[in-house]
Amino acid sequence: MTALKNESPSGSPSLSQTELRPIVRSQLQLLLEANNLPEAKALLAPAQPADIAEAIEDLPNPLQAIAFRLLPKDEAIEVYEYLDLEVQQSLIEEFRGQDVLDIVEQMSPDDRARLFDELPAKVVTRLLSQLSPKERGATALLLGYEPGTAGRIMTPEYISLEEGWDATQALAHIRSLARASEMIYYLYVTDSSRRLTGILSLRDLVVAQPEQTIGDIMVREVVSVQTDTAQEDVARLIQRYDFLALPVVDAERRLVGIVTVDDVLDVLEAEATKEIYQLGGVQSGDASYFQTNLLTVAQRRVVWLLVLLITNTGTSAVIRSQQDVLEQVVALTAFIPLLIGTGGNVGAQSSTVIIRGLNTDELRSTKPWAVIGREAIAGAFLGIMLGAVVLLWAYLLQGNLVVAIAVGTSLVSISVLASVAGSSLPFLFQRLGFDPALMSAPFITTFVDVLGVMIYLNVARLILKL
């Protein structure tokens, strides 16, 4: 759950009376501290569940339970589903017996499965045993699938119809289930052994003639996923087809649940975060980075840094082996960081666009060679422009034309090399079955460091005729 608080320059969203602004939130805390519960209740009444949840999260721990108890029962469940897992857990511990059960029983099965993942096993066992058989079955079903799969993020609360029913019967059925179902706008048609045979939307049903049968109206070509399909693939399918939900079937094509578009929005955000972290050389975990303890944070980062450090020892070895050049013309040293730094930046740009292109499937039908060639030409362009600037700067700084020429020409070659490495290594990694994002900016930068130093010192040796 994330909050919207961006002050965008082009006009902040008009949320009218519905959003709890920061000032109102601190007022909520004051009212609760003064034990003025009727006023606090009145303050919360017109707000959206997501906003109430955020206001409760911001309260000091002991007040959270008090504020939560002020909510009408129906709303309490909705608000609870929006709370951070941490706050959900602490409220569960705060409440006892029937209170807890009322909430947990009413949660949607996918949210409940997510909460149960985080609770101590003992609490989960106790809660599960107290749920009604129907809810217990739904939760146990979801908990049986791997996290990150369609089975885990689906909800079993869909509406299924039979082919033989007419539109009037179907509408009556929907009316009776509408309150308990998470999604009533897509309707799923199954046969006697629960196999998915068709799909129709509430829109199709509403415009149908009352006596038409479901079999007549429904679409038989159904896009579905399996319980073990990765959640990011589910998200991409929903995004591709502009669906509001996608049915999930088991190995026998029996319908077991649906994934709804609101969950997909969260999956896409989580995927973007994972990708961005990888690009920055940070291993991403399940919990939020900012809620993880420092030791875990250091752990998640040190592995990458060590790999890069070991790669970078190559630069020391190269310089060491070429030390005679540097001893003769110490002036060359001044431009090492500038050359490899710029090379790293050029390479980072290439790898960023290629990795993003691979991850969004934009590069699916393009030949790798065409892309790498294009990047090489771009690298040459950039290298010539930057090389000219650097040549001038080097000459001004040292007054040594030979050194300046060595620096300028090296930059052109480093720039081409960096573009080629930055664009080809992600392809290579994908081909080998690894995640292309492993070839991210930090890795490319380090790789270019090693080769850049080698190029520079050899070019210098050549030009200086040593």
Added chain:
Amino acid sequence: MTALKNESPSGSPSLSQTELRPIVRSQLQLLLEANNLPEAKALLAPAQPADIAEAIEDLPNPLQAIAFRLLPKDEAIEVYEYLDLEVQQSLIEEFRGQDVLDIVEQMSPDDRARLFDELPAKVVTRLLSQLSPKERGATALLLGYEPGTAGRIMTPEYISLEEGWDATQALAHIRSLARASEMIYYLYVTDSSRRLTGILSLRDLVVAQPEQTIGDIMVREVVSVQTDTAQEDVARLIQRYDFLALPVVDAERRLVGIVTVDDVLDVLEAEATKEIYQLGGVQSGDASYFQTNLLTVAQRRVVWLLVLLITNTGTSAVIRSQQDVLEQVVALTAFIPLLIGTGGNVGAQSSTVIIRGLNTDELRSTKPWAVIGREAIAGAFLGIMLGAVVLLWAYLLQGNLVVAIAVGTSLVSISVLASVAGSSLPFLFQRLGFDPALMSAPFITTFVDVLGVMIYLNVARLILKL
């Protein structure tokens, strides 16, 4: 529009007969080349519009129009909306007169506005003048708003109801409009001057008693945005509240359109790409990076590179001013790239998590000082671990303990400095009103280069007692 073709190891989505697999696609091309149109038609019939669009995009240019003409009229319009802008344009040029008009007239207004943005002004004027007055009005309305705002991505094809109607009347009204509206699951209630007074879902209406009035059922606290609200704010609101659509009102609170969740999925993907490009030091544009010509590509990248290059000239200046140390102990040179490279990587990790935290609003309620302090401690941790490794490596490589100690201790300080710079500069930039993503990995890396060299050479001077 992006395609799903990931071969995920955890189970590829079961698309049954609906997806046009690559082999079928090449078959489509063969059939078209052989002019066997009935078979080609049969091949396309069971597929989803998004898949047909992709198959058409993959065909050579002259075959695209032939394949497109095989589609039944209703489906042709849907497929057309899924095509890339480029292909849409070339088809428009291929078709003449009535054909074009039939398609353009039936497109949803937001997709049409997006197409018109790309077409030559002359074509747009001609097309606009030929549209029916209603469709012309809708398109002109959208074209009047800035790209990137709610006004531009909204659709005017929503259903509005009146408070005084009863549920039966409302359902009849919906039935009559269901075909022409993009979203019938959320219904908007307006007064006589088109002001938005309430909202209800089709679900609420379906479960209502036939004689209940809309005024009784509707919710009066409506979350809405204005026409000039930035599209990413609209996306975040829909994500936050799990809505299927969000109403857009003008300055007088009159309802002018709605933004639907499927458009939001595309906005979120575009935003993620923009953020990732910024982090990689690539300026993002409107068109896809891979469809842009090389000169534009070089342009988008060279500005950043020049800024970084100029910053990096600082390292040359620092080294130049400390050249006496290097002249006496050339061995020091070997570790410059390793030290600043590692420092850059540590800084890139910090800035990545902070920028992502700021962009997803996860860091909204956290104090900057707490976060920066945390990063500093993490940096010290990492520095000590890496410093120990590097000290050992430096000693093994050079056999000079004093140099090794200078390298190790420098790395600890550089690592702390890099974490602090990486975490504090994004906050500073946000405070100053700039985009925090400008303080991305390439910038932090370059910044650390300059300071890193300064620290290293001064530490060496101190330890070597020069």
